Amino acid sequence: MSRSIDLAVIPGDGIGQEVVTQGLKVLNAVLPQDVKLETKEYDLGARRWHRTGETLPDAELEALRGHDAILLGAIGDPSVPSGVLERGLLLKLRFAFDHFINLRPSKLFPNTATPLAGRPEIDFVVVREGTEGPYTGNGGSLRTGTEHEVATEVSVNTAYGVERVVRDAFARAAARPRKKLTLVHKNNVLVHAGHLWKNTFDKVAAEFPEVTTDYLHVDAATIFFVTQPERFDVIVTDNLFGDILTDLAAAVTGGIGLAASGNINPTGAFPSMFEPVHGTAPDIAGQGKADPTATILSVALLLRHLGYESEAVRIEEAVSADLAERDGQSARTTDEIGDALAVRVAS
């Protein structure tokens, strides 16, 4: 384990800066004295784009590549045309750094307001593919803007890309107490991609006899997310289904304010990137109202990825304890939540 962390920080837009500040506060508090933390901030996002027209220049992509990991706040603003920053910055990073594991744990913490009656037990992880599927940007449009327009989006799936994420998900399932892995796809309609996913899943399953397997169509999976979320342990799925399911998972576990994610390249060939699932929330930006917990939990994923397992656990336990003890009524500021968690992880 390296005793130094060279971290790139992309605060981004909206509440991004606020939540990242708290994430760094907790990171500083949890790290052992002898670990040297260096951070470098990158000014990327909507403001930069308005100023210079740039989303992610090559020189900065190259510079980012040199860090151990990246902490990202949130990217986007209504003033920027839809897709510009998503494709030109956020997805560019995920693809350039081959973040094929998009890891999104979902847990119903004590005392959080789930919309589900009866507070079922929820503790699962979605392993979302991060570099293929309908996210490749493959597609186009013909006779654009006319009554004869045809627009296509191509979902690209490779044996190489599917197998590595499926294998990672099996390994994660095998390491958890319940050892259960559910593949989510839509192989009754998307037969080509579905066939590749299902066949790969069945093939890799043979190497993990201790893991119980299950398959669900994505539409059926959404039903179980609200009626029987306790049935899930680890889920592996494609890029778009994973996007949809993890927002739903965040909603049923008390909201997007608690949902963490890691865009991981497990080979270490590129820096992995950690970010809350939520967006920039421009309506509450700058008001100290944003919940930084999702970012702080993303810092835990970052630490785990870099080998600081006990520090990751300390953060997760601090969040659990903090939520368990808080009085559900009084709203705390972004800063207060960060302070409270920093104190907990330090002690």
Next chain:
Amino acid sequence: MSRSIDLAVIPGDGIGQEVVTQGLKVLNAVLPQDVKLETKEYDLGARRWHRTGETLPDAELEALRGHDAILLGAIGDPSVPSGVLERGLLLKLRFAFDHFINLRPSKLFPNTATPLAGRPEIDFVVVREGTEGPYTGNGGSLRTGTEHEVATEVSVNTAYGVERVVRDAFARAAARPRKKLTLVHKNNVLVHAGHLWKNTFDKVAAEFPEVTTDYLHVDAATIFFVTQPERFDVIVTDNLFGDILTDLAAAVTGGIGLAASGNINPTGAFPSMFEPVHGTAPDIAGQGKADPTATILSVALLLRHLGYESEAVRIEEAVSADLAERDGQSARTTDEIGDALAVRVAS
């Protein structure tokens, strides 16, 4: 309005036969004496496929075309490879008969067990595109079964196809008291298709100034389905997003046992097809446990489509009253529910 109905019936597999029987029972009970109902049953589905290898022969497709409408139970069985009956029968019918409106109302009826705490008011309609998007079967695989396999799925979207469903959705929204239409897509990632959908939506919106419009990414929409479902009135969306959202909608409104759907060609060029959203439920087939309400509500959509508005309303009110008065505890058989509703609509 025609004073006769020539109905094709495809009971299909699993619980399909049972629920269709009740649907026909209620249809017979609600129709005025002078309306002549003729039905012809088509033996299509898993059993037929096992027997003959056929999914939907041309002669039967041709025969189906001659009817005023089609009532379908459910299609599929675990013994049939995934995709064979979906692509070869169910989707073939939707595409052959150009069912570009896949209409799926969602309503939280009194006394039904929603998984949502607080029982929010839910009463919206999803207008799902039915003939394009990722459902076209466009795509394929290369080097299938090898470690170099590449599998693609192409979402095809045309100005013609998008505009007609968007226009239909605006008209439906304009006819409802709240007059609100939400477009759901993922135009920050699926930029080509997203651009076509959003531009078309904005263009048609200009013709319906009385309709309030909104746009949501599909991932965000799933959050609101569980946290604020009352915000929706009419939703228009693509084929795949509509598939996912309507199962989720069924779940939050008390389960797939109540979700009706119509595969509609509003031009009347082809017969429209009405079916419950649920599947064949092989685990409970033949036991009289299936809830036929979704099929009976689909019969209401069928009647409305054929111009029998007051009969459609009678069925919907009967379902509401039946659910309001039932004792949530005692489970009724398929037949008992059908009988109860037949009695209500007749009186």
